[in-house]
Amino acid sequence: MAQHPGTLLREQVLPGLHLSISQAARDLGVARQTLHRILAGEAAITPAMAARLEQLCGVSSVFWLRCQNRHDLQRARKELDAVLRHIPLHPLSETIVKKIGAYDGR
Numbered sequence: 001m002a003q004h005p006g007t008l009l010r011e012q013v014l015p016g017l018h019l020s021i022s023q024a025a026r027d028l029g030v031a032r033q034t035l036h037r038i039l040a041g042e043a044a045i046t047p048a049m050a051a052r053l054e055q056l057c058g059v060s061s062v063f064w065l066r067c068q069n070r071h072d073l074q075r076a077r078k079e080l081d082a083v084l085r086h087i088p089l090h091p092l093s094e095t096i097v098k099k100i101g102a103y104d105g106r
Contacts, residue, residue, distance in 0.1 A: 001072050004041035013057055014039075028052045042066050075089035 015022055021039065025032040037043035044055070045068040050061035050071065077084065097103050 002067070002070040002076070004071050005045050005064055006038040006041045006043075008067065010039040011054075013053075013059070024056070027056055042074070063079060 014021065017024070019027070023033055024033055025035040028035065028049075030049070034043065038045060038049065045064045047061070047065060050064035050068075053059065053064050054061040090101075
């Protein structure tokens with residue numbers, strides 16, 4: 001399962017920046033508890049937090065949102081497995097997929 005982006009923050013980013021949780025929360029302009037919840041995987045990286053993180057460490061806000069989205073999607077697929085198996089697939093043509101910009105490389 002894709003790890004929660006809070007794990008990356010806790011294990012790689014904050015240590016790499018030599019920042020304590022308290023200092024990072026102050027720098028980000030958020031409550032320490034808010035950052036703790038993200039680091040514990042209990043809260044999601046929102047677009048606003050992704051923008052703050054980009055400013056803090058220079059890593060694209062799109063990266064943070066993709067990490068969160070990947071984590072959430074894998075969790076949802078796991079939780080919905082039994083339901084998803086009963087939904088019939090009606091695939092669009094390649095032409096329409098490209099026309100709407102939905103091609104994801106699968």
